[in-house]
Amino acid sequence: MTTTDVPAVPVAARPPGLSFRARAMGFVALTKPRIVELLLVTTLPTMVVAARGMPSVTLMLATLAGGTLAAGGANAINMYVDRDIDAVMHRTARRPLVTGAVQPTEALVFAISLEVVAFALLWATVNLLSAVLAVSATLFYVFVYTLWLKRSSVQNIVIGGAAGAVPVLVGWAAVRDQVxxxxxxxxxxxxxxxxxxxxxxxxxxxxxxxxxxxxxxxxxxxxxxxxxxxxxxxxxxxxxxxxxxxxxxxxxxxxxxxxxxxxxxxxxxxxxxxxxxxxxxxxxxxxxxxxxxxxxxxxxxxxxxx
Missing domain, CATH: 1.20.120.1780 (UbiA prenyltransferase)
Structure with a gap:
């Protein structure tokens, strides 16, 4: 079986009368907040270990903010790419690109904007290494896992899971500027x-x-x-x-x-x-x-x- 077996799914029309709040929540859902939360759970303790104590509040907030934006952007691109199969799978049938709460072009622009802001924020307030690591995780997640391995290899999540492990490198690099x-x-x-x-x-x-x-x-x-x-x-x-x-x-x-x-x-x-x-x-x-x-x-x- 190949990805060509998945029927093409037309772009879902935006539901009539959709409120601003519902649309905003659709954009939030694109970032997969529960997954981002788990990534942040690993980042902050890593920073504590790297600092051998509590890092500065400013550094922690900047790193967590940049990491949140980068991970959220990666997840949004993942939903953009997978919107065809998301419409078929029961588990993902209520995602915003399937229901029409968010349109594909909007989602892609939103995702790329998050990545740009994440890189700029980490570079400006933390260091270049952490910024490069954060965005590299997104590139790996999108191109290696989502676009290549997910639909072609049984090792998809084994190799693709590397993207979810990068936040600890970001946290360590934020404190020490090295790994x-x-x-x-x-x-x-x-x-x-x-x-x-x-x-x-x-x-x-x-x-x-x-x-x-x-x-x-x-x-x-x-x-x-x-x-x-x-x-x-x-x-x-x-x-x-x-x-x-x-x-x-x-x-x-x-x-x-x-x-x-x-x-x-x-x-x-x-x-x-x-x-x-x-x-x-x-x-x-x-x-x-x-x-x-x-x-x-x-x-x-x-x-x-x-």
């Missing part, structure tokens, strides 16, 4: 965390992906194979968390949290392999979000009390 082994290992942690996180969700929506010929692993491989790969990547997540702890010389709170959270992560993954149900998959999906949130919170607190 090194510790942030690279933190990048690796999120890189290997992304497949089990996303595949767990994709298990529930595998029929949606099949309907639009997107070769997400749960849609083209057996449940057993997908669950086995989730176990492998979950173990790699724990290994990467330990590697970062060593490279960044983290304290006992981080090490204890990393061990406990990692054991629970792997336990949920193994449980999914043993009992292959959507319910178990969604439990792992929700835990993967909690895992990342708790680990990075522990990382920041560890440095503030270390």
């Amino acid at each position: 090194g082994l510790a942030p690279v290992l933190l990048f690796a942690l999120i890189f290997v965390w992304t497949p089990p996180h996303f595949w767990a969700l994709a298990i529930r929506y595998r029929d949606d992906y099949r309907s639009v010929s997107v070769p997400m692993m749960p849609a083209v491989a057996t449940f057993e194979k997908t669950a086995r790969q989730i176990v492998v990547y979950s173990v790699l997540v724990v290994a990467a968390s330990f590697g970062f702890g060593w490279a960044a010389d983290m304290g006992p709170l981080y090490w204890a949290s990393s061990a406990v959270l990692g054991v629970v992560f792997c336990a949920f993954a193994v449980d999914l392999y043993r009992v292959q149900t959507e319910g178990r998959a969604m439990r792992l999906f929700h835990w993967s979000i909690s895992y990342l949130t708790f680990l990075f919170a522990a990382m920041a607190v560890d440095q503030l009390i270390h």
